[in-house]
Amino acid sequence: xxxxxxxxxxxxxxxxxxxxxxxxxxxxxxxxxxxxxxxxxxxxxxxxxxxxxxxxxxxxxxxxxxxxxxxxxxxxxxxxxxxxxxxxxxxxxxxxxxxxxxxxxxxxxxxxxxxxxxxxxxxxxxxxxxxxxxxxxxxxxxxxxxxxxxxxxxxxxxxxxxxxxxxxxxxxxxxxxxxxxxxxxxxxxxxxxxxxxxxxxxxxxxxxxxxxxxxxxxxxxxxxxxxxxxxxxxxxxxxxxxxxxxxxxxxxxxxxxxxxxxxxxxxxxxxxxxxxxxxxxxxxxxxxxxxxxxxxxxxxxxxxxxxxxxxxxxxxxxxxxxxxxxxxxxxxxxxxxxxxxxxxxxxxxxxxxxxxxxxxxxxxxxxxxxxxxxxxxxxxxxxxxxxxxxxxxxxxxxxxxxxxxxxxxxxxxxxxxxxxxxxxxxxxxxxx
Amino acid sequence: xxxxxxxxxxxxxxxxxxxxxxxxxxxxxxxxxxxxxxxxxxxxxxxxxxxxxxxxxxxxxxxxxxxxxxxxxxxxxxxxxxxxxxxxxxxxxxxxxxxxxxxxxxxxxxxxxxxxxxxxxxxxxxxxxxxxxxxxxxxxxxxxxxxxxxxxxxxxxxxxxxxxxxxxxxxxxxxxxxxxxxxxxxxxxxxxxxxxxxxxxxxxxxxxxxxxxxxxxxxxxxxxxxxxxxxxxxxxxxxxxxxxxxxxxxxxxxxxxxxxxxxxxxxxxxxxxxxxxxxxxxxxxxxxxxxxxxxxxxxxxxxxxxxxxxxxxxxxxxxxxxxxxxxxxxxxxxxxxxxxxxxxxxxxxxxxxxxxxxxxxxxxxxxxxxxxxxxxxxxxxxxxxxxxxxxxxxxxxxxxxxxxxxxxxxxxxxxxxxxxxxxxxxxxxxxx
Numbered sequence: 001x002x003x004x005x006x007x008x009x010x011x012x013x014x015x016x017x018x019x020x021x022x023x024x025x026x027x028x029x030x031x032x033x034x035x036x037x038x039x040x041x042x043x044x045x046x047x048x049x050x051x052x053x054x055x056x057x058x059x060x061x062x063x064x065x066x067x068x069x070x071x072x073x074x075x076x077x078x079x080x081x082x083x084x085x086x087x088x089x090x091x092x093x094x095x096x097x098x099x100x101x102x103x104x105x106x107x108x109x110x111x112x113x114x115x116x117x118x119x120x121x122x123x124x125x126x127x128x129x130x131x132x133x134x135x136x137x138x139x140x141x142x143x144x145x146x147x148x149x150x151x152x153x154x155x156x157x158x159x160x161x162x163x164x165x166x167x168x169x170x171x172x173x174x175x176x177x178x179x180x181x182x183x184x185x186x187x188x189x190x191x192x193x194x195x196x197x198x199x200x201x202x203x204x205x206x207x208x209x210x211x212x213x214x215x216x217x218x219x220x221x222x223x224x225x226x227x228x229x230x231x232x233x234x235x236x237x238x239x240x241x242x243x244x245x246x247x248x249x250x251x252x253x254x255x256x257x258x259x260x261x262x263x264x265x266x267x268x269x270x271x272x273x274x275x276x277x278x279x280x281x282x283x284x285x286x287x288x289x290x291x292x293x294x295x296x297x298x299x300x301x302x303x304x305x306x307x308x309x310x311x312x313x314x315x316x317x318x319x320x321x322x323x324x325x326x327x328x329x330x331x332x333x334x335x336x337x338x339x340x341x342x343x344x345x346x347x348x349x350x351x352x353x354x355x356x357x358x359x360x361x362x363x364x365x366x367x368x369x370x371x372x373x374x375x376x377x378x379x380x381x382x383x384x385x386x387x388x389x390x391x392x393x394x395x396x397x398x399x400x401x402x403x404x405x406x407x408x409x410x411x412x413x414x415x416x417x418x419x420x421x422x423x424x425x426x427x428x429x430x431x432x
Numbered sequence: 433x434x435x436x437x438x439x440x441x442x443x444x445x446x447x448x449x450x451x452x453x454x455x456x457x458x459x460x461x462x463x464x465x466x467x468x469x470x471x472x473x474x475x476x477x478x479x480x481x482x483x484x485x486x487x488x489x490x491x492x493x494x495x496x497x498x499x500x501x502x503x504x505x506x507x508x509x510x511x512x513x514x515x516x517x518x519x520x521x522x523x524x525x526x527x528x529x530x531x532x533x534x535x536x537x538x539x540x541x542x543x544x545x546x547x548x549x550x551x552x553x554x555x556x557x558x559x560x561x562x563x564x565x566x567x568x569x570x571x572x573x574x575x576x577x578x579x580x581x582x583x584x585x586x587x588x589x590x591x592x593x594x595x596x597x598x599x600x601x602x603x604x605x606x607x608x609x610x611x612x613x614x615x616x617x618x619x620x621x622x623x624x625x626x627x628x629x630x631x632x633x634x635x636x637x638x639x640x641x642x643x644x645x646x647x648x649x650x651x652x653x654x655x656x657x658x659x660x661x662x663x664x665x666x667x668x669x670x671x672x673x674x675x676x677x678x679x680x681x682x683x684x685x686x687x688x689x690x691x692x693x694x695x696x697x698x699x700x701x702x703x704x705x706x707x708x709x710x711x712x713x714x715x716x717x718x719x720x721x722x723x724x725x726x727x728x729x730x731x732x733x734x735x736x737x738x739x740x741x742x743x744x745x746x747x748x749x750x751x752x753x754x755x756x757x758x759x760x761x762x763x764x765x766x767x768x769x770x771x772x773x774x775x776x777x778x779x780x781x782x783x784x785x786x787x788x789x790x791x792x793x794x795x796x797x798x799x800x801x802x803x804x805x806x807x808x809x810x811x812x813x814x815x816x817x818x819x820x821x822x823x824x825x826x827x828x829x830x831x832x833x834x835x836x837x838x839x840x841x842x843x844x845x846x847x848x849x850x851x852x853x854x855x856x857x858x859x860x861x862x863x864x
Contacts, residue, residue, distance in 0.1 A: 074811065076811065077811075081752075111807075281764075321710035325709070328713045330513065331515060379857065383509075
């Protein structure tokens with residue numbers, strides 16, 4: 001693979017020292033970041049196959065979308081502003097019943113195109129027909145963590161789970177490690193104990209992690225307390241599910257102090273999804289308390305039926321704004337904390353935080369360049385503040401994943417958008 | 433002025449029938465919209481000097497930013513994540529003390545460039561050195577409502593007010609009506625009764641409206657109750673300020689049922705500014721109740737020190753998301769209501785709703801085209817939903833104000849951004 005030298009970028013490293021380098025050079029060799037120097041201190045003789053003059057641009061580790069259902073782009077704008085139960089029962093589920101594997105493939109590619117354009121270099125997906133999304137990951141070159149959702153209410157739940165375990169083992173690590181697999185029981189309220197126990201066994205057998213919705217709505221937690229005498233987190237702990245590593249628990253909106261203690265102790269990764277939680281009126285996750293307790297918190301967009309985009313810069317902004325308001329304290333969830341959740345936090349939550357989520361020599365070259373020479377990002381008093389409070393997904397110009405350029409100057413390199421639009425439009429004729 | 437024919441756009445009219453035309457043509461002649469027809473029904477022989485093929489684009493009335501302090505773009509990212517009082521006293525006010533008229537001119541142009549790029553065709557401004565912002569309005573061709581802020585704590589408050597009254601009379605209606613002037617007493621808590629009474633007189637003498645902050649924080653309202661035995665709204669009513677037309681009351685976060693009744697009865701325009709209210713942790717304005725009571729509600733970004741951009745699509749999204757969450761009801765503040773506040777609602781609140789804020793023959797040609805042929809806006813199940821829940825300011829391609837193209841295919845026609853960046857950078861050397 002080619003080597004690249006990115007010169008004169010403002011670099012938000014997201015490293016442990018929270019360094020922001022006002023002007024620096026980044027050397028990419030193969031899949032990795034091979035060097036990072038303040039401009040002018042780059043060793044003489046440093047060469048690369050390609051150079052990018054990134055003056056006026058900001059380099060950031062690629063955004064990590066820690067919870068989504070990528071192919072739900074097919075349902076973007078299909079049903080909004082509705083109460084939760086009719087929304088699911090009358091609109092979303094009947095549509096999903098009609099989906100086939102190729103629909104999910106093209107819907108996944110549409111979502112991946114959107115994510116690359118918005119600087120997302122890694123996403124964690126839970127959906128039907130996971131093979132289709134796995135193929136889309138490999139065809140696009142994005143880093144993807146993919147799992148096939150299992151719910152007891154599907155008639156073939158047990159067969160699906162066995163198939164999901166097989167797939168997770170078969171596809172694990174494909175694409176030079178770009179593809180990571182997991183198992184995904186939908187949620188405690190949709191999965192009885194025997195199903196969850198088999199998930200734990202399957203994860204142990206294949207050596208993969210688990211992706212699950214946890215305590216998204218108040219009602220779920222109340223039902224769990226009534227039925228099991230435990231919260232969702234308490235029940236998952238008892239079953240042994242939280243001893244798997246990694247576990248990515250999406251939402252965690254309605255968690256108790258004791259749940260927070262357990263989540264921290266078991267090192268469970270949490271995906272905070274403020275856009276979806278607001279749009280579906282689910283509630284506000286206690287992110288300031290989770291962060292203060294030392295929880296591992298990433299962020300996600302959720303699916304495009306409840307967001308309705310896959311824009312992680314928007315999620316970072318929503319987190320910073322929402323928690324200030326709810327705490328009535330403008331110092332809560334700082335810009336740095338918000339962007340940390342959207343990058344290194346997500347990578348840690350997904351069990352890849354030892355190689356993804358920072359701009360650091362030896363780490364995977366998953367990084368993005370944003371064009372800051374625009375009126376809404378001027379003057380550049382504070383680039384971290386601007387990333388969270390002023391920037392937009394469309395400001396991303398160039399995207400590397402695993403050292404490979406997936407977008408350069410807003411041109412996608414691995415995907416043909418017009419072809420994706422045409423396939424999606426054609427498939428929707430049947431689905432609608 | 434040239435005539436334009438925009439063909440094959442999806443047109444979100446924002447008219448009284450809430451019509452969305454899937455494919456339509458718009459004829460602009462001079463400053464006005466001269467025709468609107470479903471494509472194919474446009475009369476034979478309809479000609480124009482220029483044509484735009486807007487297939488795949490959405491036409492929307494220009495966004496109306498009903499409350500901002502445009503030149504505060506100079507302070508974007510200069511101080512964030514701080515408690516309100518030190519933020520104002522240690523950072524914002526000392527910076528503002530150093531500003532001169534030319535600083536405000538270039539800061540205003542920077543904000544106007546950002547707003548045009550984001551589809552804002554009209555803004556309502558309150559700041560120091562209003563002549564500078566008025567010049568920036570006329571030089572850029574945007575529609576601007578400009579007033580010079582008056583606060584009692586400035587040593588020359590009374591002289592400033594007299595000067596502001598003079599200016600409002602002198603500049604009123606310049607630029608073929610693009611420039612509207614108002615008076616702007618900062619807020620009830622910063623203006624004693626005699627100052628407010630003189631504002632009312634001045635507004636009557638010059639025939640202009642009033643722009644004022646109202647009940648932004650809980651503390652202001654508590655102080656007003658202690659000092660005057662009345663809420664802000666009650667006090668303004670008593671002074672007779674609410675009998676001026678129009679009055680634009682920004683924020684209205686902490687208003688009582690009785691205040692709401694008064695605001696509706698007096699036909700006061702309200703600017704809802706959710707981004708700023710969240711970032712400064714001020715609270716949540718009771719927008720669902722205000723709308724249900726029949727209040728005239730627009731939206732604004734507030735200044736770039738507390739937002740930190742001038743992005744009205746983001747404000748519309750925040751409004752739709754925030755009120756769903758706070759009401760725990762996903763049907764509250766629909767996509768249509770949100771975009772209505774950001775367009776026609778703002779125009780009505782500012783007293784220009786009889787000619788701005790809808791795409792309608794005979795109305796001012798203030799309209800924008802957004803490029804919907806992008807992954808994050810596909811598939812086009814519902815364009816109004818997409819505008820609010822998925823679109824971004826950067827999706828705006830073309831902007832007309834008063835029939836004049838200010839941006840075509842993302843090229844600004846009246847402003848030189850590089851020149852603005854250079855002037856702002858130079859001035860910041862002195863200010864910092």
